[in-house]
Amino acid sequence: MKPDPQRMIEVTAAHLMMRTAPALEKGYEQSSVGLLAVLLLAVREEYDRSAARRVEENRALRAIFADGARVVREGAPELAKRLEAAAHGEDPSLVISELERTNAELRGLVIDLHARIEEIDAPEARRIEVAIWAELVASTERRRLSLGTF
Amino acid sequence: MSNLETRLAAYVASRVPEARDVRVSGLDRLFGGASRETYRFVLDYDTEGGRVSRRLILRRDPAGSLIETERAVEFGAYRAFHGTPVPVPEALWLEEDASWLDHPFFVMEELVGLEASPQAIIGSPYAEHAESIARQKWTILGEIARADPIALGLDRVMTPVAPQECWQRELLRWERVIDDDELCPQPVIRAAIRWLRRNPPPPPARVSVVHADYRTGNFLCDTDGNIRAILDWEMAHLGDPLEDLAWGLNPVWRWARDERAGGLATRDVAIAHWERASGLRADPAALHWWEVFSSVKGQGIWVSGAKEFSFGANQDPILALSGWLMGNSQDRAALLQLGHLS
Incomplete structure (x- = not known):
C-alpha cells in the first residue's frame, strides 16, 4: 500500500504541528495538538520495527530459558517446567498483537527466572544472570525512541 | 461568564462574605499539570474598600490522572511554606465538596510572566x-x-x-x-x-x-x-x-x-x-x-x-x-x- 504508513504519519504530524496548532488560540488545546503531533512521530518510529523487535526479543528470551531451566530445576521444578515449555514455544504469527501477547508472557517469565537465579550461589547461575541483564539492556535499547530525554 | 466561571464565582461569593458583584473571567486551562486540571482566571469583586481584582489559579481534580494525590497535602504545603525561604504562591481556598465544580479543587495565587517549561x-x-x-x-x-x-x-x-x-x-x-x-x-x-x-x-x-x-x-x-x-x-x-x-x-x-x-x-x-x-x-x-x-x-x-x-x-x-x-x-x-x- 502506498503511500507508506510512515510517510502518512509524518505528513499528518507535520500538518498538526505546522498548520492546525498555530491556527488555534494559544493555550491547552494548542499545546495538546502539538503534543499529539509528537506522539505520532513516536508511533512512526515504532511502526517500522514493531514486529522485528518483538521477534528478536522473544527468540533471545527463549534461548535464556532453555539454559535457565537446567540451572533452576533442582530447587524450583515447577519454574523449570514453565521455562522448558516457553523455550520450546514459537511465535504464533507476525501479527503485532499476538507477538505482544507472547512477549508479555515471556517478559513475565524472565522476572521469575531472574528472581530465582539471584538466590542461587553458583557460577552457572551468575552466567544466566549476566545473560538476563544483557537481554534487559538489549530490549530497552530496542524500545528506545529518539525523542526520549535519556 | 461560562458555566464553570459562574459556578466558580458563586463559590468565591460563599467564601468571601464581604464580596459583592463577584465576577470570574478569562478562565483558561493550562497545559501540563497531569495530576490535576489547572486553570487561570481573573477574579473581580466589590468591597467597602473598593474593587478587588486578582489573577488566580484553579487546581481541580480530574477523573483520572498521572498519579493519585491528596489535594489537602498539596494545599497544606503551599500554606505552610508561604512566606518562608521556600518560595510558593499564596494558597487561598481548599474545597473538598465536589458539588461546587464537579470535583474537589483548590484556588491559589497566579504568578504572572514566569516560565516553568x-x-x-x-x-x-x-x-x-x-x-x-x-x-x-x-x-x-x-x-x-x-x-x-x-x-x-x-x-x-x-x-x-x-x-x-x-x-x-x-x-x-x-x-x-x-x-x-x-x-x-x-x-x-x-x-x-x-x-x-x-x-x-x-x-x-x-x-x-x-x-x-x-x-x-x-x-x-x-x-x-x-x-x-x-x-x-x-x-x-x-x-x-x-x-x-x-x-x-x-x-x-x-x-x-x-x-x-x-x-x-x-x-x-x-x-x-x-x-x-x-x-x-x-x-x-x-x-x-x-x-x-x-x-x-x-x-x-x-x-x-x-x-x-x-x-x-x-x-x-x-x-x-x-x-x-x-x-x-x-x-x-x-x-x-x-x-x-x-
Missing part, C-alpha cells in the same frame, strides 16, 4: 543564568530539607514516619502502584525493586518534608534567572530528604541531553549546593539507594498514566507520550544506576 529554561534567556538557577534550585531544596515539619504544621496533613521506616514505606507504596497499574511486565524495574530490598539504606539524620517531584519543570523562573516559586507539591510527604535530592538527579530529567542534572548543573555541583543549604551530608551509598528508588517511582508514575490513557479515564496525550518516552528512558536510567549501562 524545562525546554524553555534550558534555552535563552534562562540558559545564561543556568549556574544561578542551579544554585537556587538546590539551595531551596536544602531549605525544604532543613524545615521543621512540625513547626510548619505539616504533621497535621502528612502521615508521620519513623526514620528507619522511610525507605520501606515509599518502596512499598510505589511497588503497589506498579502491581496495580502495569499493563505489561516490567523486568528491569522488578529487578531494581529486588535490589532495593537487598540493600536498604541507613535511616536519615532527620525526617523532613519531601516535595517528591522536585525537578526542572516544577519551579517558576523569571527572565533574570530568579526562581520565584516551587510548584506541584501534590506528592509531598514526610520522609528521607535524600529522596528529593535523588529524584532531581535522575537521568530522565537531563533535559539538555548532556550530563547536567535537570539540564542545569553537574551532579557534584547540585549535591554541594544541597549539602550547604540543608546542613546534611549526602551519604553516597544512601543517595545511590534513593536514586535507584527514583527510577522505580518514576516507572510507577509512567505506568499509571499509561493505564489511565489506555482505559479512557484521562486521555490527555501527555499520558500516552510519557508512557512511551519516559517509560523507556526510566528503564535505561535504572540500568545505568544498577551498573548495567555505560
Whole structure:
C-alpha cells in the first residue's frame, strides 16, 4: 500500500504541528495538538520495527530459558517446567498483537527466572544472570525512541 | 461568564462574605499539570474598600490522572511554606465538596510572566543564568530539607514516619502502584525493586518534608534567572530528604541531553549546593539507594498514566507520550544506576 504508513504519519504530524496548532488560540488545546503531533512521530518510529523487535526479543528470551531451566530445576521444578515449555514455544504469527501477547508472557517469565537465579550461589547461575541483564539492556535499547530525554 | 466561571464565582461569593458583584473571567486551562486540571482566571469583586481584582489559579481534580494525590497535602504545603525561604504562591481556598465544580479543587495565587517549561529554561534567556538557577534550585531544596515539619504544621496533613521506616514505606507504596497499574511486565524495574530490598539504606539524620517531584519543570523562573516559586507539591510527604535530592538527579530529567542534572548543573555541583543549604551530608551509598528508588517511582508514575490513557479515564496525550518516552528512558536510567549501562 502506498503511500507508506510512515510517510502518512509524518505528513499528518507535520500538518498538526505546522498548520492546525498555530491556527488555534494559544493555550491547552494548542499545546495538546502539538503534543499529539509528537506522539505520532513516536508511533512512526515504532511502526517500522514493531514486529522485528518483538521477534528478536522473544527468540533471545527463549534461548535464556532453555539454559535457565537446567540451572533452576533442582530447587524450583515447577519454574523449570514453565521455562522448558516457553523455550520450546514459537511465535504464533507476525501479527503485532499476538507477538505482544507472547512477549508479555515471556517478559513475565524472565522476572521469575531472574528472581530465582539471584538466590542461587553458583557460577552457572551468575552466567544466566549476566545473560538476563544483557537481554534487559538489549530490549530497552530496542524500545528506545529518539525523542526520549535519556 | 461560562458555566464553570459562574459556578466558580458563586463559590468565591460563599467564601468571601464581604464580596459583592463577584465576577470570574478569562478562565483558561493550562497545559501540563497531569495530576490535576489547572486553570487561570481573573477574579473581580466589590468591597467597602473598593474593587478587588486578582489573577488566580484553579487546581481541580480530574477523573483520572498521572498519579493519585491528596489535594489537602498539596494545599497544606503551599500554606505552610508561604512566606518562608521556600518560595510558593499564596494558597487561598481548599474545597473538598465536589458539588461546587464537579470535583474537589483548590484556588491559589497566579504568578504572572514566569516560565516553568524545562525546554524553555534550558534555552535563552534562562540558559545564561543556568549556574544561578542551579544554585537556587538546590539551595531551596536544602531549605525544604532543613524545615521543621512540625513547626510548619505539616504533621497535621502528612502521615508521620519513623526514620528507619522511610525507605520501606515509599518502596512499598510505589511497588503497589506498579502491581496495580502495569499493563505489561516490567523486568528491569522488578529487578531494581529486588535490589532495593537487598540493600536498604541507613535511616536519615532527620525526617523532613519531601516535595517528591522536585525537578526542572516544577519551579517558576523569571527572565533574570530568579526562581520565584516551587510548584506541584501534590506528592509531598514526610520522609528521607535524600529522596528529593535523588529524584532531581535522575537521568530522565537531563533535559539538555548532556550530563547536567535537570539540564542545569553537574551532579557534584547540585549535591554541594544541597549539602550547604540543608546542613546534611549526602551519604553516597544512601543517595545511590534513593536514586535507584527514583527510577522505580518514576516507572510507577509512567505506568499509571499509561493505564489511565489506555482505559479512557484521562486521555490527555501527555499520558500516552510519557508512557512511551519516559517509560523507556526510566528503564535505561535504572540500568545505568544498577551498573548495567555505560
